[in-house]
Amino acid sequence: MDNEGWRESGSRSWPDADWRSARETSSSADLADEGLITGAFDEERSFGGRAAPVSLGHVELRDTRGPHEVWAHAAGRDLSITQLTPEPCRGHLLRASLGDMGFDSGAFDGDLRVRGVMSRKAFSLVSVMEQEGVLNQWGHRVEEGDIVAIPPGGELDGRFQGHVAYAVVTAPWGLVMQRAEAFEWLADPCFWTEPAVYSPPPEARAACKRVLQGCAGMLRAMSGGVPSGAVAFLRNELLDGLLTALAEVKVEGARRQGALNAARIVRGAEDFLESGGARQAVQIEDICVALNISRRTLYRAFHDLLDISPKAYLRLKNMSAARARLLDAGRHPTTVTQVALDQGFWELGRFSGAYRAMFGESPSETLRGAQGAAHGR
Structure with a gap:
């Protein structure tokens, strides 16, 4: 696997492990010097003073304790996530709101079955940035650099196994079509009507990865609020980077849903x-x-x-559903006993032991963490 673009020290495409130091030591001026920010980001005015930036975007950076935090808790998503292996699924997450467009970037290690709607009203483009293990969508193998295109209401439906680094751009249909007009056959609405996996050629994959990493690096450096000029720049840069890669794909090479x-x-x-x-x-x-x-x-x-067998999968699915419910206890109060019984676990002692072996903490620890996070908001 070629990770030179990801690890190259001379670029602002920081490795994900270094996002904290990047946020602390980098500034928008540094990024402008390296050509990642154009004149659209300039806040200078003719009177010589610097206008206060208008914050239209927001950035969230955090470590994650499990896949439910990475995928299912974003606005507009309705995903069912089943953890298939008994070990904590740790990772980290960058999530940014850029006006009516969203951007996620992060990584996790685990073995997950993920199925459900990414967004009911917006288009989602999922790029596999790094991949070690087996990934599939609708049974089709997904490789590093592939792009999964999901129209509004379409389902993400697959397995993520091993270490996965990803980026997700979520944008309104109208904005996607507007930017697609510059890319010939991508302007045809028929191209976007059903979910599919696309495999750009190597050069296009590498170029797209550099754009996504560069934008993620900018957002890490900004943290908190994102100035209006940066929001406009990032929206165009992210969409154009993905669309440029998609424009290099042969249509007949797409792997469609349900084949x-x-x-x-x-x-x-x-x-x-x-x-x-x-x-x-x-x-x-x-x-x-x-x-x-x-x-x-x-x-x-x-x-x-x-x-795994269907019977084993059913048990894991119920266990993961219990974890999702406990993680949501800050918004919807519950008890460990109630959650266990709702998911068909009648022996509470065995449930607690199996839960700890699966997720690395007891159900009560998950519940207390969710309640504490809610009180700290």
Whole structure:
């Protein structure tokens, strides 16, 4: 894997591990000197004074304790995340609001099944910045530098295994189409109507990665509020960087949603479980009958896509749902007992032990952390 662009010390594309020192030691003037900020960022006025910046953007920087913080808690997202391996899924996150556009950049280590709506009203472009392990969307293999394009209401649906660094740009449909007009066939609305994975050529991947890292570096350096001129610059830079890479992709090379049988079967099983209410009471035979497939076919699909059995996946899905509920206790008060029972765990001692083995802390520790964070706001 080529990480030279990510590690190169002579650029402002800081490694993610160094974002704290970058924020403390860098300034917008430094970034301007290196050509990352154009005249649109200039706040000087003819009277010689410096006008107070108008903050239209906001930046959040933090370490994360698990995947639910990275993906599911962003505004407008409705994601179900199931952790597939018993170890803490640690990472770090940059999240920026740029007017009506959003930008996420971060990394995490783990093995996750992620499915759900990225945004119901906006378009999402997900770029895989670094990848060590197996990534797939709708059963299709995703490589470093690939771009997942998801229209409003479309689903992210796949597995993230190992170390993953990512960037996500979320923008209104109108803004995407406006910027796409400069890129020939990307201006065709038909290009954007269904989710797909695109694989730009190597040069385009590298150029896109440099743009995304440069913008992430700017935002880390600014922290807190983002001046209006920087908001305008970053919006254009991020979208144009991704669209330039997409413009180099051959249309016939796109991997569309729902093409592989294993992914369809797993999706169908998940849909049946969600519609069935009490998931612990559902038997494997019930799923097979609902999908009109054999038990062997069901097991093969889960092993091909997720490397576990349907029964094991159901237990992990309920455990991850319990964690998501506890993490949200600051907004919706609850108890460990109530959460465990709601997810079908009747033996509370066993639930607590399995939860600690899976997430690296007890359910009560998760609950106290969520309540403490809410009181500290």
